[in-house]
Amino acid sequence: MAEKVYPPLVMPEGVGRERVTVWSGGIALDADVYRPSTVAPDAALPAIVMGHGWGGSKLTAERYAALFASAGMIALTFTQSSWFGSGSPLQPVGDVRDVPGVEDGNEALTRVRIIRELVAPFAWAANLRAALDYIVGEPNVDPARIGVWGTSLGGGVAVYVAAHDDRVKALSVQVPAIAPLSGPMAQLARKRAIDTARGDFDAFPQDVDPWPDMEGTPHLAELAHFDPMAQVDRLRMPTLIIDAGDDELFPIADNGGRAAEVLASVPGNVVDYQVIPGITHYGIYFDGYEPGSRAALAWWERHL
Structure with a gap:
């Protein structure tokens, strides 16, 4: 399939990008790490793990990641398994035959089917957790200052993971699919x-x-x-939700708006709900990019 075309990245001065591999359940995920070009050896910086939506890839978030890195953060973008440059699950097909000479019975030969372009939310959540594992091991990352950013379906996945992973200290989601x-x-x-x-x-x-x-x-x-909304009341980190006023895919009253109401009802929670007027779901990456990305950056600077 052809990936959606977003406005091109203009790499900010002082930001570098390195292609890396995140391993999740034995599957290689295509990923990029963005970081300031000059970092003191003993510096401990906040880090952001970023998840795309249905049909997206690591490039969906590249402009956001570069912006965050230009502000002194480390950001990781990755492509979900079975999409674009990432590896895929393998499904055995046909008969399985033992490998000659292997006595312990743990190896066999079979034909496999390569699974592509599958939207599997629990697999996506496992991949996001693996990306969190990866970023914690990255040089100069402060493990006490980890944020998660997600967009569209990736926003729902981000909510689901953040609700069960206390490494996530701040959360920012945009046009999220949260309702079941x-x-x-x-x-x-x-x-x-x-x-x-x-x-x-x-x-x-x-x-x-x-x-x-x-x-x-x-x-x-x-x-x-898969019901991220049922997990919203478990969130205990500062959470920013950004919606598109004319979202045609996910009714905002049932998704971002409802999640914000649930969060605000929990004493002590810090939540900010913003609606960018006059844009559709995919408009968040175009006319909505500037206000959405700047709001997320300000959120990280305030809470990480």
């Missing part, structure tokens, strides 16, 4: 989950259940159980 599936799609997803568990539907679906105007395959059996 509803209506006929939820009914189909529950059927897919049942059929998958009973072996009547593919555990790694490909080219089925098309989503309107989106590439790839939604893993409905996973999406049936």
